[in-house]
Amino acid sequence: xxxxxxxxxxxxxxxxxxxxxxxxxxxxxxxxxxxxxxxxxxxxxxxxxxxxxxxxxxxxxxxxxxxxxxxxxxxxxxxxxxxxxxxxxxxxxxxxxxxxxxxxxxxxxxxxxxxxxxxxxxxxxxxxxxxxxxxxxxxxxxxxxxxxxxxxxxxxxxxxxxxxxxxxxxxxxxxxxxxxxxxxxxxxxxxxxxxxxxxxxxxxxxxxxxxxxxxxxxxxxxxxxxxxxxxxxxxxxxxxxxxxxxxxxxxxxxxxxxxxxxxxxxxxxxxxxxxxxxxxxxxxxxxxxxxxxxxxxxxxxxxxxxxxxxxxxxxxxxxxxxxxxxxxxxxxxxxxxxxxxxxxxxxxxxxxxxxxxxxxxxxxxxxxxxxxxxxxxxxxxxxxxxxxxxxxxxxxxxxxxxxxxxxx
Amino acid sequence: xxxxxxxxxxxxxxxxxxxxxxxxxxxxxxxxxxxxxxxxxxxxxxxxxxxxxxxxxxxxxxxxxxxxxxxxxxxxxxxxxxxxxxxxxxxxxxxxxxxxxxxxxxxxxxxxxxxxxxxxxxxxxxxxxxxxxxxxxxxxxxxxxxxxxxxxxxxxxxxxxxxxxxxxxxxxxxxxxxxxxxxxxxxxxxxxxxxxxxxxxxxxxxxxxxxxxxxxxxxxxxxxxxxxx
Numbered sequence: 001x002x003x004x005x006x007x008x009x010x011x012x013x014x015x016x017x018x019x020x021x022x023x024x025x026x027x028x029x030x031x032x033x034x035x036x037x038x039x040x041x042x043x044x045x046x047x048x049x050x051x052x053x054x055x056x057x058x059x060x061x062x063x064x065x066x067x068x069x070x071x072x073x074x075x076x077x078x079x080x081x082x083x084x085x086x087x088x089x090x091x092x093x094x095x096x097x098x099x100x101x102x103x104x105x106x107x108x109x110x111x112x113x114x115x116x117x118x119x120x121x122x123x124x125x126x127x128x129x130x131x132x133x134x135x136x137x138x139x140x141x142x143x144x145x146x147x148x149x150x151x152x153x154x155x156x157x158x159x160x161x162x163x164x165x166x167x168x169x170x171x172x173x174x175x176x177x178x179x180x181x182x183x184x185x186x187x188x189x190x191x192x193x194x195x196x197x198x199x200x201x202x203x204x205x206x207x208x209x210x211x212x213x214x215x216x217x218x219x220x221x222x223x224x225x226x227x228x229x230x231x232x233x234x235x236x237x238x239x240x241x242x243x244x245x246x247x248x249x250x251x252x253x254x255x256x257x258x259x260x261x262x263x264x265x266x267x268x269x270x271x272x273x274x275x276x277x278x279x280x281x282x283x284x285x286x287x288x289x290x291x292x293x294x295x296x297x298x299x300x301x302x303x304x305x306x307x308x309x310x311x312x313x314x315x316x317x318x319x320x321x322x323x324x325x326x327x328x329x330x331x332x333x334x335x336x337x338x339x340x341x342x343x344x345x346x347x348x349x350x351x352x353x354x355x356x357x358x359x360x361x362x363x364x365x366x367x368x369x370x371x372x373x374x375x376x377x378x379x380x381x382x383x384x385x386x387x388x389x390x391x392x393x394x395x396x397x398x399x400x401x402x403x404x405x406x407x408x
Numbered sequence: 409x410x411x412x413x414x415x416x417x418x419x420x421x422x423x424x425x426x427x428x429x430x431x432x433x434x435x436x437x438x439x440x441x442x443x444x445x446x447x448x449x450x451x452x453x454x455x456x457x458x459x460x461x462x463x464x465x466x467x468x469x470x471x472x473x474x475x476x477x478x479x480x481x482x483x484x485x486x487x488x489x490x491x492x493x494x495x496x497x498x499x500x501x502x503x504x505x506x507x508x509x510x511x512x513x514x515x516x517x518x519x520x521x522x523x524x525x526x527x528x529x530x531x532x533x534x535x536x537x538x539x540x541x542x543x544x545x546x547x548x549x550x551x552x553x554x555x556x557x558x559x560x561x562x563x564x565x566x567x568x569x570x571x572x573x574x575x576x577x578x579x580x581x582x583x584x585x586x587x588x589x590x591x592x593x594x595x596x597x598x599x600x601x602x603x604x605x606x607x608x609x610x611x612x613x614x615x616x617x618x619x620x621x622x623x624x625x626x627x628x629x630x631x632x633x634x635x636x637x
Binding site for chain 1: 455459462464465484485488489490491492493495497499503505506507508512515516517519520564
């Protein structure tokens with residue numbers, strides 16, 4: 001179509017100006033997409049690690065538990081876990097107890113959170129139980145053993161093989177205590193874990209609080225976060241078979257992690273908005289200069305009888321071509337770099353050693369993700385923005401009086 | 409029905425404290441197929457009158473009809489449509505679109521008229537051949553001489569099958585030989601296709617080729633001379 005041919009050729013009448021604006025569009029799109037893809041990759045890892053060591057994609061809890069975290073608000077894990085495990089679409093089910101208390105050694109005492117896990121069942125999936133986190137000893141393999149965080153061990157001045165006493169309130173509100181042997185010392189990079197977590201078997205902690213067969217949390221692992229909406233109603237139906245029990249998506253069960261991701265997404269939106277405003281102003285300026293330099297030409301075109309609508313199309317076609325070319329280059333740049341960074345990753349270990357967010361350890365090697373929705377959305381947005389930025393220049397072109405313009 | 413019909417047409421401009429009477433009560437009629445020239449010195453009102461006839465400007469007073477269409481109450485878009493369908497323009501400075509080839513400059517009008525693209529070549533190439541431009545069809549304006557550019561402008565003016573071609577000083581930027589050649593070409597198109605030509609000039613050699621000369625002074629017609637057939 002002749003309007004697009006004219007648009008393309010007109011753009012290159014001022015190569016430097018067009019190149020600069022093209023670079024601005026491509027560069028902005030690249031920055032916005034690449035930043036988003038870093039966040040996508042990082043958040044995907046955080047969610048994956050978070051759901052594995054936390055609530056699962058869907059967590060079952062006593063209806064009061066997420067608000068008060070009372071030791072007495074347990075749910076019947078021995079009844080629910082078999083039912084959940086049989087549900088199609090459920091990949092794994094982990095029951096856990098969380099018992100806050102005081103850990104005492106012969107030298108010192110520190111407050112800590114006792115996590116009662118089915119260690120053998122979870123070992124392959126829960127990143128807290130990853131053998132690489134063990135700096136000494138092994139994971140507990142009997143109800144008489146615990147593994148504790150490295151900082152906690154230093155503060156209590158205990159080593160592997162030493163005895164510690166776990167004191168906590170039981171489900172009836174009475175004080176209870178139990179002697180454990182330290183089987184291993186962990187270093188996860190998550191401050192809350194390294195300085196205040198005691199890993200024990202669920203069986204041991206259930207006996208300590210007087211709730212055998214129960215758990216505070218049943219983490220249900222699905223195929224991925226995208227399966228949550230489809231599975232949640234069925235899991236809620238199973239949860240309802242136990243008294244005062246409900247199923248919640250991870251965002252509700254781990255609000256800190258959800259808030260961090262939402263904050264990150266807001267930050268991305270803000271960066272994209274700023275870039276779009278800058279690109280919009282740049283495109284408007286480019287198009288306005290292009291129109292004003294061609295006053296005589298637009299006068300001639302009007303004199304030939306070309307309609308106002310067609311003149312508007314001519315100017316907007318230039319902006320459309322500019323936006324389209326810039327977006328293609330921007331997406332290509334993002335794709336090329338993304339190919340590398342999604343496989344090899346970007347290693348930030350020199351800058352960050354132990355880093356956690358929302359209680360989840362961050363891998364210092366960040367691999368970018370790829371979000372087609374964002375790629376298409378931002379590209380179309382950039383093209384639309386370019387076209388919108390040409391509305392005023394198009395109006396200026398329409399205001400040119402042919403008789404005056406031709407005389408110039 | 410006349411090709412051009414003006415009655416009492418006036419166009420005045422305010423300039424500082426003075427009123428410039430660029431066109432001052434002109435009555436003029438051109439029959440279809442005439443080959444006429446507006447003659448006069450600079451400032452006599454030739455360009456303003458051509459702009460009024462072409463619908464590029466609006467008269468202060470008077471009535472104006474082009475190819476039988478009264479332009480008084482027409483909107484800007486309706487005047488544009490009238491120009492697109494019934495009037496061809498040739499300008500002093502050629503005014504071709506620099507990013508389009510000779511062929512594409514001519515095609516531009518057909519595109520604006522909404523003529524299907526498959527018909528373009530059959531409409532354009534005979535005209536380019538008639539004007540000796542067929543070999544130059546793929547050249548851009550900067551690759552053409554002044555005379556060649558003005559021939560492309562003439563091709564652009566007639567490709568839409570207009571009833572009237574208005575040419576403002578079409579030979580002013582051309583040497584005498586090229587000017588004579590261009591005028592001969594316009595005359596041939598006038599005779600062979602029956603298109604009404606009205607062009608302005610202050611060059612006696614150019615005016616001499618016209619079959620009718622309308623002389624202007626201070627915005628008024630001071631003489632309307634017809635050559636004997």
